[in-house]
Amino acid sequence: MTAQTLHLTSHQRFQCLAITEQVRDFVRSQAGLDGAVVVSGQHTTTAVIINEMEERLLVDLEQWLEAIAPSAGPWKHNDLELRSNIPADEPRNAHAHLQALLLGNQVVVNVKNAELVLGTYQDVILVELDGPRPRQVSLQLIASSTCPKT
Amino acid sequence: MTAQTLHLTSHQRFQCLAITEQVRDFVRSQAGLDGAVVVSGQHTTTAVIINEMEERLLVDLEQWLEAIAPSAGPWKHNDLELRSNIPADEPRNAHAHLQALLLGNQVVVNVKNAELVLGTYQDVILVELDGPRPRQVSLQLIASSTCPKT
Amino acid sequence: MTAQTLHLTSHQRFQCLAITEQVRDFVRSQAGLDGAVVVSGQHTTTAVIINEMEERLLVDLEQWLEAIAPSAGPWKHNDLELRSNIPADEPRNAHAHLQALLLGNQVVVNVKNAELVLGTYQDVILVELDGPRPRQVSLQLIASSTCPKT
Numbered sequence: 373m374t375a376q377t378l379h380l381t382s383h384q385r386f387q388c389l390a391i392t393e394q395v396r397d398f399v400r401s402q403a404g405l406d407g408a409v410v411v412s413g414q415h416t417t418t419a420v421i422i423n424e425m426e427e428r429l430l431v432d433l434e435q436w437l438e439a440i441a442p443s444a445g446p447w448k449h450n451d452l453e454l455r456s457n458i459p460a461d462e463p464r465n466a467h468a469h470l471q472a473l474l475l476g477n478q479v480v481v482n483v484k485n486a487e488l489v490l491g492t493y494q495d496v497i498l499v500e501l502d503g504p505r506p507r508q509v510s511l512q513l514i515a516s517s518t519c520p521k522t
Numbered sequence: 523m524t525a526q527t528l529h530l531t532s533h534q535r536f537q538c539l540a541i542t543e544q545v546r547d548f549v550r551s552q553a554g555l556d557g558a559v560v561v562s563g564q565h566t567t568t569a570v571i572i573n574e575m576e577e578r579l580l581v582d583l584e585q586w587l588e589a590i591a592p593s594a595g596p597w598k599h600n601d602l603e604l605r606s607n608i609p610a611d612e613p614r615n616a617h618a619h620l621q622a623l624l625l626g627n628q629v630v631v632n633v634k635n636a637e638l639v640l641g642t643y644q645d646v647i648l649v650e651l652d653g654p655r656p657r658q659v660s661l662q663l664i665a666s667s668t669c670p671k672t
Numbered sequence: 673m674t675a676q677t678l679h680l681t682s683h684q685r686f687q688c689l690a691i692t693e694q695v696r697d698f699v700r701s702q703a704g705l706d707g708a709v710v711v712s713g714q715h716t717t718t719a720v721i722i723n724e725m726e727e728r729l730l731v732d733l734e735q736w737l738e739a740i741a742p743s744a745g746p747w748k749h750n751d752l753e754l755r756s757n758i759p760a761d762e763p764r765n766a767h768a769h770l771q772a773l774l775l776g777n778q779v780v781v782n783v784k785n786a787e788l789v790l791g792t793y794q795d796v797i798l799v800e801l802d803g804p805r806p807r808q809v810s811l812q813l814i815a816s817s818t819c820p821k822t
Contacts, residue, residue, distance in 0.1 A: 374556055374666035375634055406674055408710050408812055410558050410630050414641035416574045421773055424716045428748035428755060432766050433773070436741060441586060448578035455578060466582050473571055473583070476626055476776055480710050482812040484675055489810045491714035510639045512558055512632040514664050514814050516674035524706055524816035525784055560708050560780050564791035566724045591736060598728035605728060616732050623721055623733070626776055660789045662708055662782040664814050 374402070374513040377414075382503035386434045389498045390425050391509065395481065396488050398511050405486045407515040412478040414510055417468035417502035419475035424493040437501070441470040468502035475499060483513075524552070524663040527564075532653035536584045539648045540575050541659065545631065546638050548661050555636045557665040562628040564660055567618035567652035569625035574643040587651070591620040618652035625649060633663075674702070674813040677714075682803035686734045689798045690725050691809065695781065696788050698811050705786045707815040712778040714810055717768035717802035719775035724793040737801070741770040768802035775799060783813075 376398050380389055391411070399409055413420045423429075447466030452458055479496060482489035490496075498509055526548050530539055541561070549559055563570045573579075597616030602608055629646060632639035640646075648659055676698050680689055691711070699709055713720045723729075747766030752758055779796060782789035790796075798809055 375632065375639075406812075408814055410632055412630070412632055412639070414639070414644070416572075416641070416643045422716075422777060423769055423773055426749060426755070428751065429766060429769055432747045432749050433770065436770050440590070440740070447582045449576060449582050451578065455576070466579060469573055469579055470583065470586050473573060473625055475773055477572060478630060480630060480712070480778060480780060482675065482710055482712055482810045484812075489675075489712070489714070489812070491716070491808070493716045494714070508641070510632045512556075512634075512639070513666050514558055515666060516813050516815060525782065525789075560782055562780070562782055562789070564789070564794070566722075566791070566793045590740070597732045599726060599732050601728065605726070616729060619723055619729055620733065620736050623723055623775055627722060628780060630780060658791070660782045662706075662784075662789070663816050664708055665816060 376511045378509040378511065380498060380507050380509065382500035382505055382507060385503050387500040387503055388430045389500065390495045391498050392496045395496050395511060399483050399488060400486050402486055402513055405483055405513065407513060408480050408482050410478065410480050410512045410514060411496055412510045413498065414508040417465050417472055418477060418507055419472045419499040419501060420478050420509065421475050421497050421499055422479050422494050423497060425495045425497065437471045440474065441467045443467040463502060465502040471501050526661045528659040528661065530648060530657050530659065532650035532655055532657060535653050537650040537653055538580045539650065540645045541648050542646045545646050545661060549633050549638060550636050552636055552663055555633055555663060557663060558630050558632050560628065560630050560662045560664060561646055562660045563648065564658040567615050567622055568627060568657055569622045569649040569651060570628050570659065571625050571647050571649060572629050572644050573647060575645045575647065587621045590624065591617045593617040613652060615652040621651050676811045678809040678811065680798060680807050680809065682800035682805055682807060685803050687800040687803055688730045689800065690795045691798050692796045695796050695811060699783050699788060700786050702786055702813055705783055705813060707813060708780050708782050710778065710780050710812045710814060711796055712810045713798065714808040717765050717772055718777060718807055719772050719799040719801060720778050720809065721775050721797050721799055722779050722794050723797060725795045725797065737771045740774065741767045743767040763802060765802040771801050
């Protein structure tokens with residue numbers, strides 16, 4: 373299998389979930405692989421980042437994002453009565469879309485001999501920006517040019 | 523063909539152009555492909571993002587970017603008389619460079635059986651930050667490890 | 673060889689190091705390759721971006737990042753006395769983590785016939801956000817679907 377979907381559940385409005393181990397396990401199942409793995413959030417109010425899982429830094433991150441794109445900002449996307457065809461449970465989450473765009477929602481991690489090529493302090497992190505919710509992350513292996521020449 | 527260049531034209535200074543269908547058509551032309559497609563803007567004042575094409579959200583995005591990196595900010599890049607070798611029609615567009623760096627200028631979309639792996643509300647979007655202009659986006663298919671073992 | 677590690681040294685706290693030529697040389701060593709190259713910083717306080725190496729723009733970038741995530745901000749990550757197991761030389765660099773997350777720490781550059789697919793003004797740039805330091809950047813080639821059908 374060269375693809376896998378991670379199913380995760382966030383429990384807070386803002387939450388950082390380390391998924392490095394799940395990505396590593398997936399990659400290790402491909403003995404000898406050289407290439408990369410694409411880790412891609414399947415939502416518009418999540419982010420996928422690589423950084424340090426230091427708990428005080430993650431608080432800084434939450435507060436910084438709230439300052440840059442406040443949840444109570446004057447966002448037109450949140451005027452639900454002016455939009456058409458929206459579900460009854462549509463959230464007011466413009467800030468989460470904007471924060472997701474700032475952080476990005478995918479990373480590519482290089483793979484050498486079935487191991488992730490990451491620095492000491494680097495973790496792969498799913499950032500929940502509009503939780504709590506069930507969330508999905510798509511993993512896809514990508515191969516280097518190792519085909520035999522014909 | 524494993525590569526293609528999209529040629530698009532923006533008609534406003536800021537504009538979001540959905541290119542999901544063009545990327546999808548390209549991927550579908552590769553029957554059975556598993557892997558990913560790289561979607562990469564070929565300019566320094568565009569962005570390529572994945573998010574929701576909700577019209578009021580796109581207005582929020584424009585206003586948010588203008589607040590974070592204002593077009594009339596005190597940018598040194600805009601002092602054209604202090605730079606050398608610039609064309610006669612060089613624009614004052616430092617804000618557009620900075621906004622492009624905030625959003626990012628490429629995405630990788632996973633592909634399963636020649637279909638894009640995207641969530642319900644996810645569109646691939648070229649964001650024009652210094653239009654109107656003709657623009658190019660490079661598409662490149664990338665294969666998973668499906669070579670026969672020798 | 674489908675992978676390489678670039679070793680670089682920054683000499684300033686904030687510094688933009690163009691690495692386009694190193695990436696290009698690496699790609700050219702793979703005669704005829706179609707696909708992409710992943711360029712990935714191995715640290716949590718660097719960024720890897722594609723944009724223009726215009727010197728005044730780079731000053732704008734530095735000042736803009738300092739305004740958005742100030743080095744002297746009230747970051748919890750910088751209260752070293754409240755964290756456990758930190759090295760004696762741990763820097764106060766929360767701003768650099770946040771700036772790195774804003775810019776992103778990797779790019780994928782498409783490759784056609786062993787040449788980088790980049791626009792006129794696009795350079796691949798390692799952005800040092802907490803220098804001076806030695807730094808590493810991981811390069812990984814990724815192939816398009818060129819395997820012979822069996």
